Amino acid sequence: MRNIDLDDLEIVHAVIAHGGVARAAHVLHRVPSNVTTRVKQLEARLGVALFARRGRGLVPTEQGRLLAAYAERMLRLADETESALRAGRLLGTFRLGSLESTAGSRLPGVLARYNQAHPAVRIELVTGTTGALIGRLSRHDIEAAFVSEPFNAPGLAAQAVFEEELVLISGHNVGVVRRPADLGRTTLIAFANGCSYRRRLEEWLGEGGMLADGVLEFASYPAIVACVAAGTGVAIVPRSVLLGLRAAEAVRVHPLPAHLARNRTHLLWHPGQESLALQGLRTLLGAAPAIDRAPQQDEERPPVDAVRRPVSGQRA
Template sequence: MDTRQLRTLLAIVQHNSFSRAAETVHVTPSAVSQQVRALEAELGVTIFERATRPPALTAQGAQVVEMARDMLRREEEARTVLSGSGLEGVLVIGSVRTSALRVLPRAISRMRLAFPRLKVNLRLANSATLIEDVSAGRLDAAVVAENLAIRPQIRWRPFLREPLWLIAPAAMAGATASSILADQPYLRFCAQVPLASLIDAELSRMGAAPQIIAELDSISAIMSCVTEGMGVSVVPDVALSEPGAEALVRLPFGTPQIRRQIGLVDRVPSNRGVIIDQFHDLLATSSGAYGIRREPS
């Protein structure tokens, strides 16, 4: 398979135009059409539905596009390894949305400053999708919470261990954690959020049965609702950087205070190991007092 055909295909998808793709890859429009037909013939699929204008990707075509992206990324990785320099090229990182609040952007910025020849691409998704994409090689690494079903061919290394807080509107000042949980409407994380099971387990241990009035899937949504006086909740320390958090009552959640861990998953072995180790170090540093340095290899 000619990688020039794959680059042409991605240019068509990016620009949604055969003619603009031709300008990007510096060939004629007819050459672009020939490359697409040759690729379709080689794979035995129809990539574009030509009855529409501009031509639209077929379902098989969308799969070919993902394959092309993966193959070209792997080619770039191989060139990086063979050149003898591991701190250049492209690093494709995935993350759950809540982890992207503060630590991740800071670490990526520091990574770019430290290694200007390295490009970092970020994709956001849920934890299960991220684990699958790391395992399949579509991501180099991903930021996810602990207590997930980690597959044998990948590893999870924590870089952040932060405390959880019970938060409530300012009017609750002076109340105990047990009375707040017993008397106030409770905003819960959705079940698919890994943090939810950690919080639920501690609530059960405490014998608390709060009055759940809503289930939300993001820290920002919960913080907004508590700030507006809708109810109370339990959040990780990172949430206290959200607007309005300084006015809320916050009490340690659990005895001793419960902490959650966030870590980096990657494949083992990986030809991006040096880069990923550096990124883990920056994530730990960017986590401040709650950062966890990796064990030496």
């Protein structure tokens, strides 16, 4: 069946971490002969040498070190699994996911008001790409997430909350851009794969038969915008992000075709599983009780506008 086993991983990791069989055995409350035997069995099953036998010690091979790195992750996840089961499902913290752009431009005002209304709620705001956030939501790592269209989230409830205009930004070394070919050879600066905006940029370039020269992947809008300002390449960002960054004054903004520019941000969550913290947030965002995706998008168009105005007013 499986070639690896958590006890094996623990043993290999301990041999490397503690510098030998005897010390590992001591720490694990085993006898050295068992440690040796288990290591050899694992090596045989996997068909790789995890250690080089040098003198009277074991020296980890490249593959031994690789396995130790994975062993750490597996053992940590195993501990987490047992802890989660013991604790049951307790949410002491409201874990909320958001796009980096939304976190910087739209959420501060919302969360400030939320904190005033619910000072006892401890919030942990994590950022990521749309794909990654939906994954974490599915796995119950986070309770809700602000994500960008387009997304596919079957079984999740969604509420459109913000409208964004996406724009192409470049350094001043680039002239007027109406089509991809106007860019010439260029470097893409974007979030990792899984980011809706990146996908749009790649689609747009693809429509014009262009391929980017190279890609720099950053996980921070200040870094992306500042690099574009420095003339390193181009990026697609929501216009709302530019308002908060000084480096934006040093970039050139190019409108995109309407079908690419228009973008809506949605809040996603598991239907029927809302904590009071999430309900409070949805109330703040002007939510009507959501049943499914289609009707709520029509019902909530007016309140979305009401949410946007005070945020803009705050920044002006």
